[in-house]
Amino acid sequence: MKMERVRLIDGLRGLSLFGILLANMLIFQYGMWGKDEISYFSLSNLDTGAYKFIKIVVEGSFMPIFTFLFGYSLIKLVESLRKKEVRARWHLVRRFLLLIVLGILHSTYIWEGDILFFYGLMGFFLLFFINRKVKTLIIWGAILFLLTSSMNYGVLEETKELEEKLSTYITKTNNIYANGTYSEISYHRNNEMPPLFEEEFLMIFVIILAPFVTAPLFLFGMAAAKANLFTRPRKEQKWYKVGAVLLPIGLALKSASILLQENAWSAMLLNVGAQLLSVGYISLFALLFVAFSNSNVFLAFESVGKLSLTNYIMQSIICTSIFYGYGLGLFGKLGMLNSIILGLGVFVIQCVCSFLYLKKFRRGPLELLLRIGTNFSLNGSVRTRKKVKLENTPSS
Known part of the structure; x- marks a missing residue:
């Protein structure tokens, strides 16, 4: 039973990394801001179709899976630490700090599309929920999901001045990323901010809102771990079938958001559709x-999932080397296709x-580094408390 649970969760983690890679191809090739201003690039009809496919089927629907699994793994880590009678909170604090450091290094020296920094920060937010019951986690997750989904996000009015600034920024980014040296690209990434960042109110709004928008999937993952879901896949098939129904609903909502003119309604449909599609993907994958489970495809997803941190960073290194000027340029x-x-x-x-790699080693290099820092031991193992013998203790 334990082996099945681990395999399914690792497989889902591998699936999420696959989707994240495909979605990130938009950023690797067109930039963080250029990907949503695709008119700056001359796409063929075939590439336009491929672009819409990624926007509907992939973008925004695989990161929530990774988020869900982060919450799930957090609870399983806490349970493991408590069985060994160690203080789980200090281990988690060290783990989250390490994720923050890795995220800063990743975004500073490799690629701006980092998620590790945010996950590390979210970890501290989730500390308030690690002792909550399943019901409480679900209620809080549902409330935050309904609140953030029904909010009127609005659309920032693009004045002529803002459009000109954005156009200049994207054009400059395209040129530097395609032809620049490593130092030129690094300087642009770390020092030249897009014009939307000049809107202080917008930035404050995004910083405050982001944790609450993503929190539901973290909390649902934590609830799933506490309820021991995915531990008995064969007995849980009926629930997977129910979740799989959300897949076409999510696709329909995301498709509608793409077809609608950009406004508050399209933003809401996109957000809700992306979350529902994530649940649909999780459920369908579990059913399959x-x-x-013993097919080579699932073994492949499982292998990637076991080395998720290392593979995530490697995706950035490989793709920036292909697309950026210091690589293949x-x-x-x-083209999108x-x-x-x-x-x-x-x-x-x-x-x-x-x-x-897993035939010779148990953990990836970055996974081992994170484990060493989390457990504060050179070999990465958990240091348990030494039990004091009481036989010779004088009685009072």
């Missing part, structure tokens, strides 16, 4: 796992390398 030139094919190729290579 029950039937084909294909920024904005490869070709970038999807490239993403598939990179992930297949990661599957093979991860499978072969």
Whole structure:
């Protein structure tokens, strides 16, 4: 039973990394801001179709899976630490601080699309919920989901001045990322902010809102771990079937948001659709796992999932080397369809390398580093408290 649970969770983590890679291909090739201003790039009809496919089917719907699994793994880590009679909170604090440091290094020296920094910060927020009951976690998650989904996000009015600034920024970014040296790209990434960052109120609003928008999936993952979901896949199939129904609903809502003109309604449909689609993907994957758990495909996802941190960073290193000027310089030139094919190729290579690596080693290099820092021991093992012998203690 334990083995099945671990395999399914690792497989889901591998699936999320695959989707995150495909979604990030938009950023690797068109930039963090250019990906949503695709008119700056000359896409063929085929590439336009591929672009819409990624926006609807992939973008925004695989990161929530990773978020859900972060919450799930957090509770399982706490349970493991408590069985060894150690103070879980200090281990978690060290883990979250390490994620923050890794995130800063990642975004500063490799790529601006980092998620580790945010996950580390969210970890401290989640500390308030680790002792809550399943029911409490679900209620809080549902309340935050309803509140953030029904909010009128509004659309920032793009004045002519703002449009001109954004156009200048994207054009400059395209040129530097496609032709610049490593130092030129690093300087631009770390020092030249997009014009939207000049809107102080907007930035404060986003910083305050972001934790609450993402919190539901973290909390639902924690609730799932406390309820021991995914520990008995064959007996849980009926729940997977219910969740899989959300897949077409999520696709429909996201499709509608793409077709609608950009406004508060389209933003709400996109957010809700992305979350529902995530649950649909989790459920469908779990259903397929029950039937084909020993297939090479699921073994591949599992292998990547076991080395999720290392593979995530490697995706950034590989893709920036392909698209940026200090590498092959294909920024904005490869085309959307070709970038999807490239993403598939990179992930297949990661599957093979991860499978072969795990034949000799138990953990990836970054996973081991995180474990050493979390447990504060050179070999990465948990240091349990020494029990004091009481035989010779004088009685009062």
